[in-house]
Amino acid sequence: MSRHDFDVIGKDQKRKDGPKKVKGEHEFADDIQFPMMLHGRIKRSDIGHARIISIDTSKAEALAGVKAVLVGSEAPIKYGIVPQMPTEYALAYQKVRFYGEPVAAVAAVDAETAEKALDLIEIEYEALPVYTTPEQALADGAVKIHEDNKFPGNIAYESDQNFGDVDEAFKNSHYVLGKVFKTSYVNHVFMEPHCAISKFDTNGELFIWSTTQIPHYLHNHLSKVLQMDMNKIHVKVTGVGGAFGGKGEVSNNELISALLARKAGRPVKVLYSRKDVFLQHRGRHPIEMRVKVGVDKEGMITGIDYDGTMDGGSYGGWGLVILFYTAAMLHLPYNVKNVRFNARRIYTNKPTCGAMRGLGGVQPRFALESLLDQIAIDIGMSPYELKKKNAIGFSHETVSGQVVRHSEFRKCLDQAVENSGYLEKHGNLPFGKGIGLAGGYYISGTAYTLYMAYKPHSSAMIRVDNESGVTVYCGATDIGQGSDTVLGMMAAEKFGLPFETIHVVSGDTSLAPFDLGTFASRVTVAAGSAVCKAADNVLKKLKPVAAIQLGVSPEQLEARHGKFYSVFEKSREIDFWKVVEKYIDAHGPLTATGDYTPPRRTGDFKGANIGHSPTYGFSAQCTEVEVDVETGEVRVIRVTEAGDCGQPINPVSVEGQVEGSIIMGMGQALYEELKVGKDGRLLNPSLHDYKIPTAADIPELKTTFVDSYDPESPFGAKEAGEGPIQPVIPAIFNAVYDAIGVRFTEMPITPEKVLKALDEKKKQEGIRS
Amino acid sequence: MHCEPFEYEKPVSLREFESLYAARADDARILAGGTDLMVLIKEKLLAPRLLIDISDLHELRGISWDPRQGLTIMAGTKIAEIERSTLVKEHAPALAYAAANLGSNQVRWMATMAGNICHASPAAETPPVLLAHDCELIIGRQGGERTLPISRFFLSYRKTALESGEYVKAFRLPPLPARAAVAYRFKGLRRAMEIDMLNIGAYLELCEDGQTVSDVRLAMGSVGPTTYRAAVTEKKLKGMPIGEDFFAAACGGVVQEATPIDDVRASAEYRNRVIGVLTRRALEECLEIIGARRSAA
Structure with a gap:
């Protein structure tokens, strides 16, 4: 091929x-041991939003075996992956903003002693109101979670983009459909928890071993927070047991291990428990999206109107970038001339959302592919036909100036549809069984560094x-x-x-x-x-x-x-x-x-630098489900995928990426959701209560490549790790619609929601007949 | 993991274990597989002074069959051994199935059935099947033992009928009469490694005519503080002919007797609704098994 x-x-x-x-x-961070190495543990807040009045560490310091105790005022330097908007501290300084935020840390001769010492640290708080939803955080008179935030109230960032004339386009449309979509609060659940070991040598140089995606940014942040020259810091990435974006920001344990090692004068390892991982979080942003799409008589898209409120959690993280990624992802993989984007990211008192596989794409893809499916059905057209008609050609420039130099998206649609028998099955399966189609794409890199640089x-x-x-x-x-x-x-x-x-x-x-x-x-x-x-x-x-x-x-x-x-x-x-x-x-x-150096492209609008990529990967999926209409269980039976990743370099690895994407997306569509109590406490921060798919839940997976070669890429290759998750969720939702005639707009589709929706549907049909 | 310090003993004989446990029953806990116990200790919900590890007591291991007494499963037998046992598969297939759906493979090789019932979680996998079988428990103590029907074992949430110094020694499942079968059904969010939202063990016995219900037992999990039988419904169903009325009465009855609550896994409303569905499916499965056995004979 x-x-x-x-x-x-x-x-x-x-x-x-x-x-x-x-x-x-294979050596992972927790396998690494050094002579005299100490174990660091973190004292976390037991309040969701508060001013710190005092921290008494004297009893912890007096405990035998404790070698160092650290509090936020010892490193009061803000950092953040977006360097223009730093919001975080290694340990909470003056305020805590979520339940479980790191407030103090202990290094001791063993983990048990360190944990015992944590119980001896006394913290006095002055409680502030806890906001666990954007609605609460945006209410009149709400306290600012970040006092120095330059946007009003708890808006972390807001922006709008406008291309063409959406109102005019809708006026002249044959059909316009709008719905409200909600995505859930989900975590990456990579296998290996965060772990970092820091060691200073006699000359004062820092060596840090960590499980990270971003050694350079860790290098940079350590220099900032520890106030050391970068050339005195050596970052060594250990084996990484999965990351999916969750290790794409500097994690508190990395900075804490370095600060503790400096204070104790001995190597310090800080290993997270699974609960710590959920608190570090940086998972997908829940977004409430009001999306409208118009089409003409032929089913050609006339315009997209998007309004999104992102629940960002307590800190900035990748949030600003993700907001603009979301804007950019409205434009592809279809040819759209009129696009309006309004969005805001809101601070709430919860663990921070951030980068997670396919970030910026998964939420709008869910809304758009669901709407296009429904529009096609409503105007009496096959969803395949509508999507094929609107799919971009071999090369394309969006109205926002993104240049696609190479696309085989149409081939993806054709191949997935043909291999799955979609056209024969869609609309023709017995009640309870269904098939759904969705397409997607993702960037293969970015045009800019996070800080201004030309290297x-x-x-x-x-x-x-x-x-x-x-x-x-x-x-x-x-x-x-x-x-x-x-x-x-x-x-x-x-x-x-x-x-x-x-x-x-x-x-x-x-x-x-x-x-x-x-x-x-x-x-x-x-x-x-x-x-x-x-x-x-x-x-x-x-x-x-x-x-x-x-x-x-x-x-x-x-x-x-x-x-x-x-x-x-x-x-x-x-x-x-x-x-x-x-x-x-x-x-x-x-x-x-x-x-x-990637080609630099920009435009003359806010966020114009973000979302450009040298090249793009595409995919389409046809997903078959069975719904147990008595218990409400949705079971994914088969996923037929066709992907354009250019020339696959190592095909077996690409298949692994695609299969992993499908299973991860399926978990988010059907099972996963971090639940938060009124006080901001996570209710299910364990793999016992937070449910990811097991081997027993995995459907039949038929993944294929379409014939593709991007001549400007190394050996013709494009991305394959984040594109394939884009269609997963809407394909499942579209299949559920085909199975039981219910259009779900909120993740996850739990058995309870299915039964309720079926009841509602029966009632409606009863009224109609 | 930081937890309160405890002593650890590993007796090598049943006698040694019984005397040790008799002396220290009030501050000791029996450690069989530890899959529930260690979690409670780590979460600081329990702080026993002494753990008595019985995992090496060969007297407490093993599965045997006697045509008159039935199936005997010693308390220390691992869940994975029950899952794989040909004797269990032959005489109590629903128990093998429930065992196969408990936790992960790693957990099943550590955990024991005695641990599963003594933890007395209302969502546990094996109690519905044991109740459906009307299993008899052999309860040991220093210098003696007694028997207790499992229907009298679960007193309330996480509370059992064990007296101080007593321990579960063995399970005895009486032989199934001809024209009788047990089935197990459960509902979790996903298909494995689940704490069930609901589960049910059903026992169905038909009269000689093959049409009339001679006896029925319906043991429900996750719809109340313990796993328990829908006693009123069972009584009503006796003597009914198999047919739609019977199923309707069974499903309606269990919903009446279920007392579920809302929790992180499911709402009470959902449980009330689906317990009936599971009951019907379990009873249909019992009928199928009886029918298949009949046509084979």
Whole structure:
């Protein structure tokens, strides 16, 4: 299916970390131990919103085995992943803003002693009103959760964008449908809890091992909060047991471990419990969306009107970026000329929402794909036909200026529909059974850094020698998605060597050159481009050496099957390693670098920098469900997916991403929801009570690739980690509509809601007949 | 995990265990699998001074069958052993099924059925089936034992009929008469590793005509402070012919006798509604089993 004849790319590659993880050999942060290492634990607030009057740590300090106790006033420096709007402290300073916020921390000889010491810390609070919903936080006279917030009341940020003329478009529409959609408060539930170990050496340099997606931003934040030069700080990413955006911000435990280590003069590990993970949160924003879509007689979309209120929780985090991502995601994967966006993010007294797989896309996709489904049914058209008609072509520029250089979205729709038998099934299955279609897309990286900078977003260095072989150094972070494998495969393909012989050193700010981190599905395209460029630069050095040996021009040489050979006369060949040896004998060490800067695009409206991407991935899914109309249980039976991720580099890894996305989305559609008490306390912060799908719930998954190759991407590749979650939820909701004729607009669809809706439907039908 | 310090003893014989437990019953807890107990200790809901680990007492392990006495399951038998036992699958298949749906595989290899009933959670998996079987408990203590029908074991929320110094020693499930069957149905949000929103164990016995109900037991979970039987309904159903009236009376009856509350897992309204659905499905399954056995014979 690929247009290129590759030896490594596009072939299922066993990951080097796979067997090590199975055997428990892969090193995660909690596996790391140092002599004299202390264990840090965090005292959390037992109140949802309050001023801190006093903290008495004397009894904790007096407990045998306690080596350091830390409070917020010892590091009163605000930070935040969006550096222009820092809102957070390592430990609460002057105020607590959610139930369970870190207020003090203890380092002790063992975890038990540290926990015992936490009970001895006495904190006096002056209670403030607790707001657990945006409505409460926006009510007249509500206390400001952040006193220095420049927006009115508890609005963390608000913005609007307007393209074309939506009112005029609706006036001239054949049909306009609007509904209110609500998404729920869900967590990533990555397997490995946060863990960080900090250690200062005698020279005062800090070494930190942490399970993070963003070593660079951690580096940067540590420098700020600890007031140290960045060159005295060394960030080392350990094995990462999943992250999905949840480790895409600096976590309190990282800063606390460093602050405690400095104070105690000994290495300190701070490991989170699952409850701590839920409190650190940074999961998906619940959004109440009022969305209207208009179509003409042919079913062509005339306009989209969006109004969204995001429940942000207590701090800023990625919120501002997500708000504008949401704006950008209204424009694709369909051709829309008139778009109005109004949105605000609200502070509430709850654990902070943030980046979660497919951020900015999942909520509007849910609303739009549901509405398009309903509109098609209402005007007597197949949802497939309507979506196909409106789908963007091979390339596209949105009215907001986003440039799609490559799309095979129409192929995705066709392939998913054909493979699932959607056209035969939709509208024709017996009551209780249904099939739903949805499409989606996602960015493959971003156009800008979070702070103003012109440096390349990714860089790589490759070292080749006869002793250690090929080593790729890249700041990109493998968080379990398999980027080390993908980058190694790219180098292997470039050099014509087997993947097994390539070493990848990543996620270490001291060893590897700069990279922004793992988020926005940027790594394959950005870090991949840097690695390819570095490899090309190595070949530029080697080919002239080989050329002289073979008596041919360097331009006609190709590196393949462990050799350099002339493309015109294959018998003129020389062993790759022989050439390396000759090069080093003559010129010394062989290294080269490469880097990548995405195209910068913007516009003259608020938030115009956000949402641009070098290229975009697309997908479509047809999902079949069965509804037990007596108990209300919704069971997903089969998901047929077709994805455009360009050329899949490691197809088996892409399948893993797609399958994981489907299961994650299904959990959010049917089961998952963090529940919050009136006092702001989380009611189900455990995997016992917060329900993610189990192996027994997984449907039949049929994932396929559409024929695709983005010629401007490294080896034709695009994202695959966040796009496939976009259609999951609306496809399920559309299938439930097809099964029982009920249009749900609120996640999750629990058995109770199904029974209530069926009752309501019966009543309505009774009235009508 | 920081918890109050406790002593730990691991007796090597039943006699040693009984004397130790008799001496320290008031501040000791029996540790069999620990899958509930350790959670309570970690959450600081319990702070026993002594844990007596009985996991190595071979006298408390094992499953046996006697045509007159029925199926005997010793208290320390692991849930996973019950799930996999050919004897259980043959003589109490609904119990094997309920066992297979308790927690995760890891939990099932640690947990025991005695622990499951002594924890006395109204949502527990095995009590509805044990009640449907009208199982007899053998209760041990130093120097003696007594038997107690399981219908008298659960007193109230998390309270059992065990006296100080007593422990559950074995379960005895009497042989099922011909034309009788037990079925188990449950409802959780997802399909595994669930605390049930609802569950039910049903026993159905038909008269020789194969049409009339001779006896019925309906044991409901998660609709009250303990797992309990819908006694009034059971009485009403006796002597009824199998048919729509019977099912309607069964479903209507359990809804009358259920006393559910709203909690984090489900609303009382939902439970009231679906307990009837599960009852019907469990009774239909009993009928199917009886029918299949008959046509096989």
